[in-house]
Amino acid sequence: MRIRYALFALAATSFPVSARADEPAKVSYFKDVRPIFQQHCNGCHQPAKPLGGYVMTTHADLLKPGDRGKVGVVAGKPAASHLVEQIKVLNNGKAEMPKGRDPLNPIQIKLVTDWIAQGAVDDTPASARAVVVDASNPPKYSAPPVVTGLAFSPDGKALATTGYHEILVYDTDRYALKARLIGISERVQSIAYSPDGKKLAAVGGAPGRFGEVQVWNPESEKLLISTPVTFDTLYGVSWSPDSKALAFGCSDNTVRAVDATSGKQILQMGTHSDWVLGTVFSQDGLHLVSVGRDMSMKLTEVPTQRFVDNVTSITPGALKGGLMAVDRRPMASSAKVRLWSTVHTLALPKRMQKVPVDTPGAKPNVYDEVIIAGSDGKPRLYKVHREVKREIGDDSNKVREYDAMPGRISTLAFNPEGTKFAAVSSLDGKGEVRVYDANTGSKIVCERVTGPVYAVAWHPGGVVIASAGFDGTVWLHNAATGKLLQSFVVLPKK
Structure with missing residues (x-):
């Protein structure tokens, strides 16, 4: 009986309450309506991408x-509100909005x-009324932001960092x-340039409210895609080749993939347990x-969305965290990297052009291999595909x-040739940046x-x-010697 009453009480607090059965x-705007807009509408109707104005x-x-010229919401008059007209399901089972997606x-x-x-009342609590942040009202920093992601453009001419x-x-x-790409996600957790260099992707969101995938044209500073996903922040973005x-x-224990042009989901795999x-x-x-966080690395087949295998050992305690x-690990040939280094080193600042480039010649990797790391601070190199029973x-x-x-x-990355990788860590308010030789294990x-x-x-x-972290400083090191070449602080002046 107690369980029945407890469930009834929980249900009563989960839905809007009516004073009379016939009304x-x-x-609530804040509790009921705003979350609907965040999940289904804000991707295309935000300051960085105001579809239809x-x-x-x-x-x-x-x-x-x-x-x-039609007002979206006319308080007290749903019939006069253009928003209601747009979300209404038509006889064909579709609606004008959300555009290209299932109706509400x-x-x-x-x-x-x-x-x-x-009456379209705004009941947002005073404590939750956030300052508007957009291109006209860019974030104002009292201290440098914590940098959680860095990405060089494929041509080496730009470095992107995360901010607030x-x-x-x-x-x-x-x-x-040279550019500030301002979106609706409070946290930008991970960023990556597309292999062709034409787009810049980011994932993040607002903790406990929504996750978001963003795709930008970094040259025009135009937001191409904003796709809400789940009800919490997203992590670890990567591009297909x-x-x-x-x-x-x-954070709902799934790994997902979306079409980079439309934002439509093309993969969801849910065998992780954290x-x-x-x-x-x-x-x-x-x-x-x-x-x-479940101490595992898993392999999924993209076209079929089929979970294939645990790449790491499934024995409890095999991984410590x-x-x-x-x-x-890249499979680029040494000749390709040597040519790139010869041509594109000239695009570097003059003070860096004389930095010695790694001597090519190591045998290129033939099979897919990945480097992983995490809580125990120990990098490990794995073959992606199992070769034995x-x-x-x-x-x-x-x-x-x-x-x-x-x-x-927190992060590691291979050099273009796949002969070395860099890794960064933190402990007790201190941090370290290392460069490992992938073949010998020697380190700098x-x-x-x-x-x-x-x-x-x-x-x-x-x-x-390039590396960065808690204090907002970006360090640029010589990858061959570990010497600091330059540093700057991520702190916009305006």
Whole structure:
């Protein structure tokens, strides 16, 4: 009996409550309507992408007209509200909005309609009224942001960093800020340039509210895609080799992928038992590797969305902690990298052109291999595909382990040739940046790192690595010697 009453009480607090059976329940904008807009509408109706000239990220914007001159929400008058007309399901089972997606369900449509009929009241608590952040009102920093992601453009001319509500893009000549890509996600957890260099992807969101995938044209500073996914922040974005798909991890224990042009989901795999924090595609793009807090690395077939195998050992205790980072070992030939280094080193600032480039000549990797790391601070190299029959307790895909770093490793990345990888870690307010030789295990510790480090990226010439973390400082090191070449702080002036 107690259980029955407890369930009834829980149900009563989960839905709008009506004072009388013959009148609609009182609908809350903050609790009922706003979450619907966040999940289904804000991707195309936000300051960075105001489809139809209509923005839906604030209550005040909802009451304004769009390009057609029709007011979206007319308080007390659903029939006069263009928004209601747009979300109404037509005889063919479709609706004008959300564009290109399934219509809102009848319950959601009724909530929006009833809210407007009841006066479209904004009941957002004072403590939850956020300052508007957009291109006209960019984030203002009282201290440098914690940098969780870095990415060099494929041509080496730009370095992107994460910030609050934005991605900051610096030119690599003087490392001057040249673009601020401001979106609706408070946290930007991970960023990556597409292999063809035409797009820049980001994943993040607002903790406990929504996750978001963003795709930008970094040159025009135009937001191409904003796709809400799940109800929490997203992690570990990666591009398919053909630049057509994006993969990422979710805190609902799934790994997902979307079409990079439409934002439509093309893959969802749910065999992880904890948050998924890192993803990477195989060289041919047919498989996806994911790592998570459940101390496992899993392999998924992309076209069929089929879980294939646990790449790491499934024996309890084989890994000492969750996995946070993964990167695929490139299969580029030494000749290709030598040519790139010769041509593109000239694009570097003059003070860096004389930095010695790694001597090519190492045998290129033939099979897909990935490097992983996480809470125990120990990088491990694995073959992606199993070559022998699984036996209980085996870890046959593992190629080698490397010396542990202090604390947990947040990110690691291979150089373009696949002969070296960089890894960053943090422990007790300190951080470290290392460059490992992937074949011998020898290592170089980069100098003058001042705090916890969460992000690392290789310049495509294989000459320089960038790293950053808690104090917002970006360090540029000589990858061959560990010497600090330059540093700057991510802190926009305006």
